[in-house]
Amino acid sequence: MSKFWSNLAKQATPYVPGEQIDDEEILKLNTNENPYAPSSYVLEAISQELGGNLRLYPSPTVDQLREVMGEYYQLEKECIFVGNGSDEVLALSFMAFFNPGQMIRFPNITYSFYPVYAQQFQIPYEEVPIKDDFTLNPIDFYESEGGVIFPNPNAPTSLALPIEEVENIVKNNPNNVVIIDEAYVDFAKQTAVPLIKKYPNILIVQTTSKSRSLAGLRVGYALGNPNLIQALNRMKDSFNSYTMDRLAIAGAIASFQDDLTIKENVTKIINTRKWVTEALRELGFQVLPSETNFIFATHPKYLAKTLYERLKQAKILTRHFPNPLISHYLRVSIGTNQEMEQFLNQLQEIM
Numbered sequence: 501m502s503k504f505w506s507n508l509a510k511q512a513t514p515y516v517p518g519e520q521i522d523d524e525e526i527l528k529l530n531t532n533e534n535p536y537a538p539s540s541y542v543l544e545a546i547s548q549e550l551g552g553n554l555r556l557y558p559s560p561t562v563d564q565l566r567e568v569m570g571e572y573y574q575l576e577k578e579c580i581f582v583g584n585g586s587d588e589v590l591a592l593s594f595m596a597f598f599n600p601g602q603m604i605r606f607p608n609i610t611y612s613f614y615p616v617y618a619q620q621f622q623i624p625y626e627e628v629p630i631k632d633d634f635t636l637n638p639i640d641f642y643e644s645e646g647g648v649i650f651p652n653p654n655a656p657t658s659l660a661l662p663i664e665e666v667e668n669i670v671k672n673n674p675n676n677v678v679i680i681d682e683a684y685v686d687f688a689k690q691t692a693v694p695l696i697k698k699y700p701n702i703l704i705v706q707t708t709s710k711s712r713s714l715a716g717l718r719v720g721y722a723l724g725n726p727n728l729i730q731a732l733n734r735m736k737d738s739f740n741s742y743t744m745d746r747l748a749i750a751g752a753i754a755s756f757q758d759d760l761t762i763k764e765n766v767t768k769i770i771n772t773r774k775w776v777t778e779a780l781r782e783l784g785f786q787v788l789p790s791e792t793n794f795i796f797a798t799h800p801k802y803l804a805k806t807l808y809e810r811l812k813q814a815k816i817l818t819r820h821f822p823n824p825l826i827s828h829y830l831r832v833s834i835g836t837n838q839e840m841e842q843f844l845n846q847l848q849e850i851m
């Protein structure tokens with residue numbers, strides 16, 4: 501069989517996602533989903549679409565959604581590109597803006613999809629070491645050869661780089677695109693969106709999977725200068741795929757029209773994050789000051805792997821990473837107050 505495979509298919513390193521277990525009894529705190537369901541307004545919009553228009557193709561230009569998003573972000577729709585989840589938007593961005601033969605940079609502790617895409621598209625990359633306190637040193641990202649990408653807030657550390665430093669990185673890469681992956685930004689203090697009007701080389705990628713509770717619908721998007729958005733459209737059109745489906749478009753439109761519910765859920769998650777952080781510190785954990793919907797914590801006496809395994813035996817899924825630089829850290833998504841009490845009670849039993 502293998503002789504029919506292309507070199508790319510043979511060499512590509514598969515991405516290992518967080519465990520997805522379809523067991524109602526499992527408490528899933530491992531892939532940073534939102535514990536709250538989408539609002540009835542969003543569900544109603546999806547079911548209306550289901551009842552009516554599914555026999556019709558969706559709009560290839562997704563104009564209506566981009567207009568609603570444009571109002572939300574105070575941007576022209578020409579500054580907005582939408583795709584099936586931000587992973588897809590990131591893949592298209594790697595293809596559109598990074599070149600084989602030109603070294604791109606991203607932090608050595610970051611979203612594990614970046615090296616996978618770089619390898620798939622044969623883009624050389626430099627993994628820039630982050631500091632001992634897990635923050636990025638902005639200067640290390642200045643004047644890259646082929647571009648820069650990093651999440652802000654970073655994953656899995658949960659830490660955000662101040663926006664002035666993001667701006668310095670963008671400013672100091674005038675000939676390259678700087679991609680800021682803002683998957684978790686709604687749980688953070690600041691977004692880099694205002695920089696779009698100032699700099700033609702910043703591309704911001706966001707998602708409806710986290711703050712908007714729509715991970716299952718697969719809607720991600722890029723915000724940036726119209727020239728960058730045109731390049732993404734060219735990539736998309738040349739493959740004649742990557743088309744969003746009607747249910748996803750309808751749900752996303754309703755979500756951007758129903759921002760109050762989103763803000764309420766985000767506030768609840770931030771409040772839960774606060775007391776869980778304090779509770780973990782009382783148990784002796786060091787917890788990084790999170791600006792996301794998850795926390796990254798380490799304990800001087802207990803191995804993260806052991807805690808992960810013992811929690812899993814009790815049907816609570818968390819995440820730990822094999823990378824030795826962070827293998828002593830446990831990553832835990834923020835659930836409802838009740839779910840986090842269950843998690844903390846179980847942790848206390850283990851310790």
Ligand code: PMP
Pocket residue numbers: 584585586587588611651655681683706707708709715719720
């Ligand atoms: N970027 C980061 C930093 C993430 O953690 C994730 C989710 N794991 C994504 C992008 C992708 O999110 P989605 O494809 O659901 O939009």
